[in-house]
Amino acid sequence: MSRTNTREEILREAARLFAVVGYKATSLTDIASAVGCSKATLLYHFESKDAIFVALVEPALRQVQDLATRLTPLAAGPAREAAIVGFVDLVLTYRSEIALIYNEILQLLQRPAFAPLKPAVDALVAAFAGRSGDPADEVAAGVVLAGIVTMVVDRIDDAGDLRDSLIRVARRALVTPVPQAED
């Protein structure tokens, strides 16, 4: 099969497959058959499976670096505001590429053994959100919950004030009014 843009097709199909089943779970054979070519053709256009992945996320990588560069000359206050808005927009723009990376975890969590986790996490998120039912509050709750988990892994050897810092940022982030219950 002859094409003008085999390389692009490989990237497109690889992105689709990585997004659906994850990077590790996608084999060169899978990509090849999706594209309609052989594994050898894949490896003619890309040095390795790894290289395909890197090619996919590379534009996003560059944009993060650009954002960081743009922040450098700014004073602390404006830098923070620019970082917040710039980062949110960046992440939204490259959500598919980021999902490629996060899917490695989602694959793990989708096993039957983890099924009971979902309702428990939902209950936690609702509690974080003050049971308001407001989507904005649930987003905030999700940010806090996921952020806490990530930071603990990131600072796995921390022996200091991590606990207090986490609790304080969570309280700050979740300052919406709580609906009054009567009993």
Next chain:
Amino acid sequence: MSRTNTREEILREAARLFAVVGYKATSLTDIASAVGCSKATLLYHFESKDAIFVALVEPALRQVQDLATRLTPLAAGPAREAAIVGFVDLVLTYRSEIALIYNEILQLLQRPAFAPLKPAVDALVAAFAGRSGDPADEVAAGVVLAGIVTMVVDRIDDAGDLRDSLIRVARRALVTPVPQAED
């Protein structure tokens, strides 16, 4: 080699290896040689490599469910506070087990192609933290940054107010005073 607690030893060594090199990157052969037994012995005690992993994270899973259950009878306000403190403590307690899951991503990010990402993320975190240098502010910054990324992936199909919600929670969470610069 005869042991009273081969099963425990398998879990211990598997946890160590999974934590160091990741789940996927750890083979049954690796675990067997760390324990000092054969692959066949591993598979006598556990149905599969997967079963070893599940056995490792299962206690953490149960604790999350327990926490969610404890929150159920509480009113919104107390539930939120109990959720925050309970969740932080839970995550800190089971950090190693959680790291097992997150290592799948960390493996990806540790490749050479992603090396330039680290300084860029550090700059973003510093900007989020208002360049205060305070560790507590950097923890807050990390929570917000990681939380935003996770939520965007989680709500990948969102077409609504996600952007605004994210920006607002970030501003709320990062309300520390910013050092004044003179120019």
Next chain:
DNA sequence: GTCTATACAAGGATAGAC
């Protein structure tokens, strides 16, 4: 319970023809 030996499948990657 534990071992050795082995079977089996699948993945990434390469050689060389066309």
Next chain:
DNA sequence: GTCTATCCTTGTATAGAC
């Protein structure tokens, strides 16, 4: 540029002796 065929390695799992 693309293919077929093949190689090598690794992971999972089983059989059967001890």
